[in-house]
Amino acid sequence: MIEKIMKAVKSGNKKRGRNITVGAVVGMLLSCTAVMGADDNYLWIKEDGGAIKFNTGVTTDVDGNGGNWSTDNTYTENAWDAATQTYTNNMTLSSSKNNGNNGYNDISYGFRLSGDLSKFNFINNGLIATTGNTRYGYGIYNSAVSMETLTNSGLVVGISSSSGYGINSTKSIEILINNGLVVGTGGFNGYGIYIDYGISIGSLINSGLIVGIAGDDRDESGYGIYQGKNSTIKTLTNNGLIVGKSYQAYGIEIGGKSIESLTNSGLIAGIRTSGYSGGYGFMLTMLM
Numbered sequence: 001m002i003e004k005i006m007k008a009v010k011s012g013n014k015k016r017g018r019n020i021t022v023g024a025v026v027g028m029l030l031s032c033t034a035v036m037g038a039d040d041n042y043l044w045i046k047e048d049g050g051a052i053k054f055n056t057g058v059t060t061d062v063d064g065n066g067g068n069w070s071t072d073n074t075y076t077e078n079a080w081d082a083a084t085q086t087y088t089n090n091m092t093l094s095s096s097k098n099n100g101n102n103g104y105n106d107i108s109y110g111f112r113l114s115g116d117l118s119k120f121n122f123i124n125n126g127l128i129a130t131t132g133n134t135r136y137g138y139g140i141y142n143s144a145v146s147m148e149t150l151t152n153s154g155l156v157v158g159i160s161s162s163s164g165y166g167i168n169s170t171k172s173i174e175i176l177i178n179n180g181l182v183v184g185t186g187g188f189n190g191y192g193i194y195i196d197y198g199i200s201i202g203s204l205i206n207s208g209l210i211v212g213i214a215g216d217d218r219d220e221s222g223y224g225i226y227q228g229k230n231s232t233i234k235t236l237t238n239n240g241l242i243v244g245k246s247y248q249a250y251g252i253e254i255g256g257k258s259i260e261s262l263t264n265s266g267l268i269a270g271i272r273t274s275g276y277s278g279g280y281g282f283m284l285t286m287l288m
Contacts, residue, residue: 042095043075045087045122047115047144052085062103062143064114086121089128089154096132102143108134108160109141117147124180129157136160137186142169149175152208156182163189166210174202178210178240185213188220190246196228206266207239214246216273222246224268227254235261238268244280245271253283 044055044064054074055067073080077091089111098106110128113120130137137160142150150173158164164186167176176193184191192210195201204225212223224242227233236252236259244250249270272279 040095042093042099042110044100044112046113047117059100061101084121085119086123088123089126092127094129098134105136107136107138107141108132109138111140113142113144113147115144117144120147121149122151124152124154124156127155129159131159133161135162138165138168140167142171142173144171146172149177151177152182153179155180158184160186162186165194166192168194169199170197172200176201176204178206178208180208182210183213187215190214190222191226192224192242194226195231195233198230200232201234203235204233205237206242209240210242212244216247218247220246221248221250223250223253225252229255233259238264238266240266242268243271245273247272247274249279250283251281
């Protein structure tokens with residue numbers, strides 16, 4: 001299933017066709033529940049006193065209380081190289097209900113990161129997804145103080161009845177690479193990649209597909225990439241497709257402190273689903 005979806009994404013990249021690409025995304029979203037099955041298998045990795053710990057249980061607060069924390073790699077399908085601090089996901093990580101809290105709200109996540117992960121590298125070759133009637137759904141939720149690299153060569157999907165995030169980062173990442181598919185879809189807001197709260201991304205490179213999809217009403221917004229105020233992207237390179245689709249649609253919105261370099265050899269598009277205006281490929285509201 002994942003191989004077929006990735007083939008469709010690559011085909012859409014080559015053809016640079018909006019309808020083909022968005023159609024592939026919708027088909028993928030409809031098939032997510034079938035791919036994930038009945039059981040939730042999610043993962044939270046955190047640094048705790050210099051040790052890397054793993055949790056696969058429901059937690060009750062931002063510190064992870066109530067979980068089943070262990071220094072052992074819980075999922076044998078995945079690879080953990082302690083020497084290089086590289087974790088590779090080769091399976092389906094999924095959640096269909098709230099399984100944690102970010103200090104403000106109950107959330108649902110497929111994969112979560114926290115602590116000082118400044119030497120940590122994460123590679124996704126599988127499917128990471130949230131689906132269900134939750135208010136906040138995150139494919140990947142990153143609140144690590146910092147991390148080295150995050151590379152997606154698979155599928156990352158955040159589905160929510162309210163706000164859905166493919167990748168949400170509230171802390172710094174040196175290098176973020178997408179060679180696969182990242183989708184955030186929500187009833188009110190959908191974010192492919194969401195970057196905010198004063199964080200810094202050293203380099204963001206997209207050679208795949210990043211999509212944010214939301215509803216058709218006036219107050220609803222879809223963002224391919226959203227950079228909030230006080231955040232910084234040093235270098236953004238797009239060789240693929242970045243799409244926002246909603247009543248208010250933005251391929252990329254830059255509202256942060258700065259972006260030093262933006263190179264586009266792909267497609268950046270905002271597709272409005274109703275009305276006569278409000279679709280933007282690139283929106284710059286950067287603070288000076």
